[in-house]
Amino acid sequence: MIKKLKQYKYHLKQLKDLFIDAYIELIINNNDELPELNRYEYGCFSQNGEDGIIDEIFDRIGITNKIFVEFGVGDGNENNTAYLLNKNWKGLWIEPDKNNYKYIKENNPFYKNISALKIENKFVTIENFESLLTKNNIQPEFDFLSIDIDGNDYWIWKSLENFKPRVVVIEYNSSFKPPTKWIMDYNPDHVFDKTNYFGASLSSLEELGRNKNYKLVACDITGTNAFFVRIDLINENFKHPFTTEFLYHPPRYFLSRSLGHKNKLGLFRN
Numbered sequence: 001m002i003k004k005l006k007q008y009k010y011h012l013k014q015l016k017d018l019f020i021d022a023y024i025e026l027i028i029n030n031n032d033e034l035p036e037l038n039r040y041e042y043g044c045f046s047q048n049g050e051d052g053i054i055d056e057i058f059d060r061i062g063i064t065n066k067i068f069v070e071f072g073v074g075d076g077n078e079n080n081t082a083y084l085l086n087k088n089w090k091g092l093w094i095e096p097d098k099n100n101y102k103y104i105k106e107n108n109p110f111y112k113n114i115s116a117l118k119i120e121n122k123f124v125t126i127e128n129f130e131s132l133l134t135k136n137n138i139q140p141e142f143d144f145l146s147i148d149i150d151g152n153d154y155w156i157w158k159s160l161e162n163f164k165p166r167v168v169v170i171e172y173n174s175s176f177k178p179p180t181k182w183i184m185d186y187n188p189d190h191v192f193d194k195t196n197y198f199g200a201s202l203s204s205l206e207e208l209g210r211n212k213n214y215k216l217v218a219c220d221i222t223g224t225n226a227f228f229v230r231i232d233l234i235n236e237n238f239k240h241p242f243t244t245e246f247l248y249h250p251p252r253y254f255l256s257r258s259l260g261h262k263n264k265l266g267l268f269r270n
Contacts, residue, residue, distance in 0.1 A: 035218060040053055046080055048222045049220050067143055071146075073100070085117065089143075093117060126188075129159055140164060144166070146170075151199065158212075166233060172202045172226045175201075183201070214230055215231055216244065219249045223249040223250050
């Protein structure tokens with residue numbers, strides 16, 4: 001009986017993932033009004049379609065130093081920069097969870113074997129963020145920054161003064177539809193409680209980005225991440241309009257799926 005229940009759950013999960021894939025295809029391929037970068041969504045190691053959007057952005061603006069910084073990386077097998085490691089980038093991961101940090105140090109070949117990866121086991125605050133980048137010799141204009149800490153994301157980006165990454169991906173709180181301005185009060189001890197009390201609305205992040213000379217160019221269709229490009233790199237590379245109302249996606253967290261094989265980083269040859 002237990003074996004049959006497990007089989008039932010397995011097949012039910014497969015059907016759910018197939019439905020989600022079909023729904024995503026329907027959204028992406030049958031909507032002429034969809035923002036253009038959503039058509040490039042693809043996930044290799046990202047939670048959703050972030051890998052594909054990141055690829056397309058750098059195809060348009062070019063790559064300089066191939067350096068990334070990401071915090072909130074989990075165990076390292078699913079995040080916004082694991083795919084970049086497989087494309088010969090290097091960078092810094094900041095992960096507050098001790099178990100995840102230990103797993104990465106013991107199992108990630110990019111850390112153990114080829115030193116393409118540096119890791120800090122720290123809880124990021126507005127007081128220590130820039131010092132962590134300086135400590136790890138991150139260049140002032142590194143290529144890519146990803147912020148996903150389910151809380152003080154807005155305040156961490158705002159605190160960045162001496163570093164100007166070319167592309168920033170940051171989690172937004174899609175519960176608050178544009179033009180609503182909403183920012184969680186800064187709390188250095190905040191821990192995500194799986195509610196919608198986290199981060200900032202897309203409109204608030206867009207305003208922050210604008211003040212820091214960045215343009216909002218995309219949001220993924222699950223309503224999770226917002227993608228910003230430094231204004232000096234926009235040129236004719238991206239289509240208008242760059243408005244929150246046009247680029248916003250509502251919370252579609254149900255579109256996260258695990259169809260296919262489980263992610264695992266490993267050494268490889270080009």
